[in-house]
Amino acid sequence: MxxxxxxxxxxxxxxxxxxxxxxxxxxxxxxxxxxLVKEKYLKVIEDIFRNxxxxxxxxxxxxxxxxxxxxxxxxxxEEIIYEQNYTFGHIIILKRSFADEFIIKIKYLxxxxxxxxxxxxxxxxxxxxxxxxxxxxxxxxxxxxYIIKLLTPLKTITKEITNFANGDLSTRININSxxxxxxLAKTFNSMASSLENSIKxxxxxxxxxxxxxxxxxxxxxxxxxxxxxxxxxxxxxxxxLDLEILTNELIELEKLNLTKLNISTFSAETLVLESLGKxxxxxxxxxxxxxxxxxxxxxxxxxxxxxxxxxxxxxLKYAISFPIIIKVNKNEISISNKGKQLSKEFEYYLKPFxxxxxxxxxxxxxxxxxxxxxxxxxxxxxxxxxNEFNIFKIVL
Numbered sequence: 154m155x156x157x158x159x160x161x162x163x164x165x166x167x168x169x170x171x172x173x174x175x176x177x178x179x180x181x182x183x184x185x186x187x188x189l190v191k192e193k194y195l196k197v198i199e200d201i202f203r204n205x206x207x208x209x210x211x212x213x214x215x216x217x218x219x220x221x222x223x224x225x226x227x228x229x230x231e232e233i234i235y236e237q238n239y240t241f242g243h244i245i246i247l248k249r250s251f252a253d254e255f256i257i258k259i260k261y262l263x264x265x266x267x268x269x270x271x272x273x274x275x276x277x278x279x280x281x282x283x284x285x286x287x288x289x290x291x292x293x294x295x296x297x298x299y300i301i302k303l304l305t306p307l308k309t310i311t312k313e314i315t316n317f318a319n320g321d322l323s324t325r326i327n328i329n330s331x332x333x334x335x336x337l338a339k340t341f342n343s344m345a346s347s348l349e350n351s352i353k354x355x356x357x358x359x360x361x362x363x364x365x366x367x368x369x370x371x372x373x374x375x376x377x378x379x380x381x382x383x384x385x386x387x388x389x390x391x392x393x394l395d396l397e398i399l400t401n402e403l404i405e406l407e408k409l410n411l412t413k414l415n416i417s418t419f420s421a422e423t424l425v426l427e428s429l430g431k432x433x434x435x436x437x438x439x440x441x442x443x444x445x446x447x448x449x450x451x452x453x454x455x456x457x458x459x460x461x462x463x464x465x466x467x468x469l470k471y472a473i474s475f476p477i478i479i480k481v482n483k484n485e486i487s488i489s490n491k492g493k494q495l496s497k498e499f500e501y502y503l504k505p506f507x508x509x510x511x512x513x514x515x516x517x518x519x520x521x522x523x524x525x526x527x528x529x530x531x532x533x534x535x536x537x538x539x540n541e542f543n544i545f546k547i548v549l
Contacts, residue, residue, distance in 0.1 A: 429462075442478075
């Protein structure tokens with residue numbers, strides 16, 4: 154889960170909890186205020202009931218408690234908080250929604266009074282409390298937005314670092330903030346510049362070494378043609394051919410660390426045909442192709458075809474019977490050949506210059522190149538041994 158999602162989740166939880174607590178406090182205060190008002194005016198109502206025939210006294214009670222006599226009153230959105238029936242009458246205390254006042258209805262025989270209470274200060278305090286809860290929620294929301302703004306540059310940093318890891322050595326982060334994120338960006342830019350210079354120097358050195366090695370190899374191959382001894386001539390040819398292959402494979406292996414992948418979309422069938430084209434097969438009957446379900450691949454066709462070619466080449470080289478089988482299923486390509494099971498753990502053969510001692514042919518760089526290519530694409534290479542068949546599977 155990303156940091157943004159985690160913060161959003163915590164914000165939602167905090168908001169829900171604060172809303173529940175605010176609602177709970179409001180409910181408790183409402184009940185408390187209703188009880189206080191009810192107790193306060195029940196005493197007044199009892200006093201009025203006891204002196205219902207004394208108009209002057211009742212008026213003094215109204216004036217003392219600041220009760221306003223209403224002549225016209227229609228029930229609308231009032232809430233009944235207390236109601237009591239008596240032998241000769243009844244009383245009702247109503248609460249007006251979204252107001253700080255109450256309505257008291259007193260009926261005794263033919264006498265009826267509808268009174269409006271003054272604003273209750275305690276209700277104003279309740280409103281202030283609700284406002285403070287709202288301000289807390291609003292402040293929480295502002296803090297959330299501010300944190301999101303602070304973390305937004307992390308997306309840019311992640312994207313640029315990913316680009317750099319994928320081979321774009323010119324990648325730099327354009328963030329000039331004065332906080333730790335700005336320091337991180339500057340540190341990365343400094344590191345990227347240093348690595349870019351080092352890699353370019355290494356690339357130039359590799360290119361020069363490759364050129365210098367190929368020149369004496371070419372001269373040696375030319376000089377061999379002047380040798381008359383056939384056996385010595387063939388031996389030297391094999392030595393120079395091995396040296397040339399080793400040089401090319403080492404350069405290819407090193408180039409994988411430096412080259413930016415050229416990603417395109419192509420079918421699995423196209424990849425298989427491209428790989429077979431690199432093998433220059435003399436006997437096509439040695440290979441059987443089964444395309445059960447073709448699919449699209451987003452990758453570097455050149456390098457991925459080299460990886461598949463190396464696997465096919467190894468399968469041909471170490472098979473004890475033919476044909477080898479290339480299968481294409483949804484999101485995977487497998488190469489199977491009949492032969493002996495690998496004697497060591499599969500990871501051992503993914504390292505440079507490692508191979509079966511009983512099968513010393515080549516330099517043990519093929520699987521290492523395959524692994525590096527697949528790692529650059531975030532693909533997997535799996536190995537299994539089933540029914541006397543070695544199965545190498547590329548999971549895309």
